[in-house]
Amino acid sequence: MSSVLGSRVRRIFLGLAACLLVGALAIGGGFVWVYSSADVSTVGTVDFDRELAVPPLAQSRVEADGTRVFELDMRSGQREFEPGTVTPTWGFNGDYLGPTLRAGRGERVRVVVRNGLPETSSVHWHGMHLPAAMDGGPHQPVEAGATWTPQWVVDQPAATLWYHPHPHGETESHVRRGLAGMFILDDADSATVGLPRTYGVDDLPIIVQDARFRNGQLYGAHAIFRDVGFLGDRILVNGTLSPYREVGDELIRLRLLNASTARMYNFGFADDRRFAVVGTDGGLLERPVPVDRVQLSPGERAEVVVRMSPGERVTLRGYPLEAGLASFDQRFSGGDDSFDILQLRAAETLRPATELPSEQVRAQTPDGSDSVRERGFDIQFARINGQQMDMGRVDATVTRGTTETWVVRNIDGMPHNFHVHDVQFRVLSVDGSPPPAVLRGPKDTVYIAPGSTVRLALRFDGPADPGTPYMFHCHLIWHEDQGMMGQFVVVEPGGAAAAPSHHGGH
Structure with a gap:
């Protein structure tokens, strides 16, 4: 009798083990499928029509x-x-x-x-x-x-x-x-710098957004593991799918704006040609920077100039990111995705252009040498310095006319960036080293990889308003919506913050 009972128990345990194994394999197989199907590529499939x-x-x-x-x-x-x-x-x-x-x-x-x-x-x-x-x-x-x-x-x-x-x-x-x-x-x-400047001709606004369409709707659901927020599978440029632009000049200025809510772009051209970054978020660089890629997180801008040859067609492309992400976060943050974004079509005869200037404008952002204090900001999902956004709480009070150094650390495993209202700051360092040349212009938004630290110099020129805050926040917008935002007020020397007030429509 005991042997029969023991045999039944063994069969039960074996059955349970088999079920657990099948379940584990199913879960593992499901994860492998989700992971392997998570990347998107439109390279070579866009008609540009x-x-x-x-x-x-x-x-x-x-x-x-x-x-x-x-x-x-x-x-x-x-x-x-x-x-x-x-x-x-x-x-x-x-x-x-x-x-x-x-x-x-x-x-x-x-x-x-x-x-x-x-x-x-x-x-x-x-x-x-x-x-x-x-x-x-x-x-x-x-x-x-x-x-x-x-x-x-x-x-x-x-x-x-x-x-x-x-x-x-x-x-x-x-x-x-x-x-x-x-x-x-x-x-x-x-x-007087000599850059292309005829709007819509050789100076083009390029508003880049990702989108997903379902049953004629702009579908906005977040897919599984997409902790960065919404990621689409198609690209709109100025609201146009599959766009091309005919150009008639040798030099074309593209004002790139990442207006996506979560997606980052590593912009380059399909033939890997070099182009010049001439401006960042808040204005022109001191001198053009030749590159073959420029990476923008949501909210960031870059002004670039590309040289065209008569009769050619060249594709602006979004390449996989170089964002310091682990493989899981790289995949589910859209980092492995590739997009054909815009085709430029050059006329058979182009208006000639001179070389780009070697010098553009002098730097107008602070270098941090006159900083009066240093503040630290630890950023992680839905929190800055461990706190979620509170409309009634002032997180920092700054004095009009002073410069401060803000040290921003990404203590999360996921990508974030950092946007400050009202000011254009200078990136002093990234992980203790001088920033790359494309980050040395005036900035209001900067990408911060997991585990990285950036030092920023900000000057607060006012006007003072102790009761009305400005924001600082992650510009991966779902993160902002979830509370990854703080606020500061500008006061006169010796002044103090007041309770924030609301200013509605009128």
């Missing part, structure tokens, strides 16, 4: 006191990204994206923002130096049906900036649906 749309320059009027006035209407709409399929979208003054605002240094600008959407949003002027109450962050919500009218004096060098929503906790979905546009600044120095 649609002409690249170029966002129009926004119309403006100049009032008697010299103020340049723009108008932006936030509205819902629909677009045929692919013929015959209508997709619901959001946009500024149209169905998707918005016009390019353009102003010069020293101009007073006013923007009349009307929210025609069914929910509260906002408009943040990313990279702009301006009063905190005009910044368009989460403390300046614009209710559905309301109007917000910020105004400020442009007081910074020529640069490629952009604008996008910044509603607290909802930014990813608003940007992904199409609310974004460029804001180009000009100044006297940039006009």
